[in-house]
Amino acid sequence: MSNQVIEEPKELLRFSTAGSVDDGKSTLIGRLLLETNSVYEDQLASVAKSGINRSTGPIDLSLLTDGLRAEREQGITIDVAYRYFQTPRRKFIIADTPGHEQYTRNMATGASTADLAIVLIDARKGVLPQSKRHAFIASLLGIPHVAVAINKMDLVDFRESVYNRIVTDFRAFAEGLQIPFIEFFPVSALDGDNIVTKSDKTPWYSGPPMLEYLETVPLDAGRNYKDLRFAVQYVVRPNLDFRGFAGQLASGILKPGDSVMALPSGRTTKVKSLPSFDGPLNEAFPPMSITVELEDEVDISRGDMLVDPRRMPHVSRRLEAHVVWMQEAPLKTGTPYLLKHTTQTVTASVSELRHKVDINTMAHVPAEELGLNEIGLVQIEAKRPLFYDIYRENRATGCFILIDPETNATAGAGMITEAAWAGRDRRRSAGLQLEEGVLTPAERYKRNGHYPVTIWLTARKDLAYLLERRLFDRGCQVHVLADDHETNLLPEFASVLNHAGVIAICSIASDDDSERDRAASFIERFVAIDPADLPTDDNSAANKILSRLEQTGFLPSEISFNSGEGI
Secondary structure: OOOOOOOOOOEEEEEEEEEOOOOOHHHHHHHHHHHOOOOOHHHHHHHHOOOOOOOOOOOOHHHHOOOOHHHHHHOOOOOOEEEEEEOOOEEEEEEEOOOOHHHHHHHHHHHOOOOEEEEEEEOOOOOOHHHHHHHHHHHHOOOOEEEEEEEOHHHHOOOHHHHHHHHHHHHHHHOOOOOOEEEEEEOEOOOOEOOOEOOOOOOOOOOOOHHHHHHHOOOOOOOOOOOOEEEOOEEEEEEOOEEEEEEEEEEOOEOOOOEEEEEOOOEEEEEEEOOOOOOOOOOEOOOOEEEEEEOOOOOOOOOOEEEEOOEOOEEEEEEEEEEEEOOOOOEEOOOEEEEEEOOEEEEEEEEEEEEEEOOOOOOEEOOOEEOOOOEEEEEEEEEEEEEEOOOOOOOOOOEEEEEOOOOOOEEEEEEEOHHHHHHHHHHHHOOOOOOOOOOOHHHHHHHHOOOOOEEEEEOOHHHHHHHHHHHHHOOOOEEEEEEOOOOOOHHHHHHHHHHOOOEEEEEEOOOOHHHHHHHHHHOOOEEEEOHHHOOOOHHHHHHHHHHHHHHOOOOOOOOOOOOOOOO
16 A cells, blocks of 8 residues: 655745836746746747747746737736746745736736735836835735835846845835835846845845745734634525525634624624534634534624624724725716625715825825726715724725726725724824723614714704603613803714714704814714704604604614614
């Protein structure tokens, strides 16, 4: 009987290339494929016979990745080309992304799942605007590792001064980016210098060759193992005796017996088992695709999410995000889109375009719309609540795409920012420091039967107290904040009440647009009542306000409310 050798599973590193046109991205990948014996002989023969050779070597390595006819004819990468290779240490998936500004959206797509980005810079040209653009997008996408390959060093005689100047320029630009780890490599992709082995042409360079770096760079730097996030994709019901929920574990560790909460209902239960084709799993970790069986019958469908009750995501219809625009038609505020986040798709619109980003200077530029390949900070209003995290805390639940409902084409890709939680900074500046506490928003919602909301009511103090009584009689937690003179810190105090799960009614003596807008800018659930829209009779006015709260989903139509739909 022969001894069977069982090979240990290898780690998988996903990385993308980025940079300006003709910096040598495709040639670099071709070199890696060639040196790791990942190219078949017939592929080499086909490239050699293609009749196209833009390099000075015996074979044009870029043709190993540029597969489209237009790419080969023009000498540029247009589409994202995925290539695979492995070494004794690791497996690799490469996304060769376009360098031309016209195809920036393709670069963002290819880099969206990467653990590492290689930014190529032509040693003759230095740091170009497109190099900055791609580095900025890599930063937005939360890629923890960036390898800067200063290519074509052979054309500058491998001068250390050229290398040092580019390193200094790039570091100066990267100071404004959130990239934890940056490494620099002087290389010649065409000749193979410092790609697989150290080159004797750069005795002044003490670092490893690029392949050795790729084999040893730490993984999981951006993986979140603390916050359980399991978005349900499909309900598995093969028979009456089994009901499971299938999907991909975005973050956290899940084991049988763990307590979980289902959103949006807020119901809590425990994991009964993690069945699989090979038998029950003892634990699951990201990014595994799994099926979860729960101990209790809980009404869960596609788009719902299982989370750890002690570490809740943010739940809101409103969020702020950086958006990379990918459509010819510009982004305009008020235009309806479909927003796909994890496994749910909701109708949404951009309520405000805060600014767009000048890639060259990193300056925030006022704008009324975003054009193709431009990047801006926007505020999103969704029709239903989303369960999300800040992108830098959790890439899986912190991103989304906007879809054109008419063409079903992807219009933009978004990364949720911390700016959505400016209320915390405003409370802190007012001397109000809030601890997160042990109780979660979902637990408060389950106890109270309603979401916290701030109602901004002008010049109707008696109506404010009548509305408080009506809400209290319905079983709501509610409190009036009255100010007969200046509004002062009412928005901050209302935010504190909302934090505790209480409905806050701000009774303002006279309308102040600036103060109302300030409150709306950082209070998540905010309803401003226009006095002109209300009947003069307080009872009728209270009925109208209650009806509006029900229609918008802020208030359930009955005291016993468990569906969790709407905010």
